[in-house]
Amino acid sequence: MRVGFIGLGIMGGSMAMRIHKAGFPLIVYNRTKSKTEPFAKLDIPIANTPKEVAEKSDVVIDMVTDAPDVEEVLFGPNGVIQGAYQGLIVIDMSTNSPEYARNFAERLAKYGIEFLDAPVTGGDKGAREGTLTIMVGGKYEIFQRVKPIFEAMGKTIVHAGGVGNGQMLKLLNQTVVGINMLAVAEAIALAKKAGIDMEKLFTVLSTGAANSFTVQYYMPKMMKGDYEPGFRAAHLKKDLKYVLETANKLNVPLPGTALTLQLYNALVAKGLGEKGTHTLIKVYDDLS
Template identity: 85%
Template sequence: MGSAMAMNIHKAGFPLIVYNRTRSKTEPFAKLGIPVANSPREVAEKSDVVIEMVTDAPDVEEVLFGKDGVVHGAHPGLVVIDMSTNSPDYAKYFAGKLAEYGIEFLDAPVTGGDVGARQGTLTIMVGGKREVFERVKPVFEAMGKTIIYAGDVGNGQMLKLLNQIVVGIDMLAVAEAMALAKKAGIDMEKLFTVLSTGAANSFTVQYYMPKMMKGDFEPGFRAAHLKKDLKYAIETTNKLNVPLPGTALTLQLYNALVAKGLGEKGTQALLKLYYELAGINDG
């Protein structure tokens, strides 16, 4: 997703320098004459705004505070935007530690998947100082269609975790309906028509169910990443004493999916687990 988002920033006319831990992933940018940095430090030295999009909080910490991290290229006015998904607590931790170097911070996770990243139609949820958000808002508008200022640092991550709760439980519901339909001999195309045109309609039904019907489990969003997001949601709800049994169940099912070696498949691979539990041989 990060590469597509960076390309949209370039297309919007912003000067750009890129870095990736896997250098081959920067080749499309180099071919366009876009400079490729050798480290996050170099990106920071040559930028007013640093955006990082990585897998999890430890990766964010390495990019920001590692040996050649962003903080070593700090200069007055630098803004760091974390567009990864982790947790409100991590966002506050990153903001506090960056402030020691005079760096402003926004947490700005996204939803909309690989399609939204390519098309520049992501929904972006932003936490941090309002004046910093307003200063960099045109950059967000290059990547997303719906930009939401969520308030204080951490609120962007909180909104994203709430989104992931619904995403996960919605996938569980679709997988359960499809497993029962398969066992009961219901035509899957007819089930799709009912779900996609009635009260059960959702992005999961529209986008993922056709893939599930074809046995296409390649990732638009990886199962292991949803497991990680739901883990952060459960950690947060435990601190706030809010019971979320549906989220807890969904996390355990994705734990099982990852344990079966399917973590790098798309979230829709949950159907494979349901078919196995129901004794359905789908080839």
């Protein structure tokens, strides 16, 4: 299968490189041309538009920031739809909402184009190492056809059901991720005031019942003051907004998620949205 990859950011660049290393013929596109340089050095074709990606691919993957970006890539001027043909498979690996996924699928189906929503979790580390968890919504037979591509990028691949269910699983994941980060930030904030040694706190949290990916991967960064993103704070804020929109439609109260979103709103208001999600500790530093 010829694979086209659109969006070579923190996650997308590593994911596309894993596909290349797995032996799939690849063509890539990114709005900022400098992000394509590592691929050009490997003689991987660089497209000038998403339209060109579609024309030269059997499967087109997009990994962009939000639903409006997916809209632009798929349906905008020189978008995928302009170069698409019947039988093309489009996979949106960005995070947005079940509602958007179903909308994209319906519109692409009019052109005979298959669609899967397949958001991921695992951060920049998982993208680099090919150990992402991938949640896929859409037709099972299409999922089976492209599963080898997913296996190049991820370790755990879950077919979640119909279109939109991949996004729903991702939003549920982000609910836990956000509240978990909140818990770690609160523990660190209290430990600082109480005079507790951070290394000892890390030992306890990372070996006992409180252990988690957030503790293992992000807490050491928080302790060192390294706030470079594995996943941007502004992106988690966006995801939590979608969680609450979905919960409101279903009349499900999520007070913990609502509080977490407000704290990320504060973080973004401080001008730190492009830093990592673990930069939440700075909000607690201010509050303390």
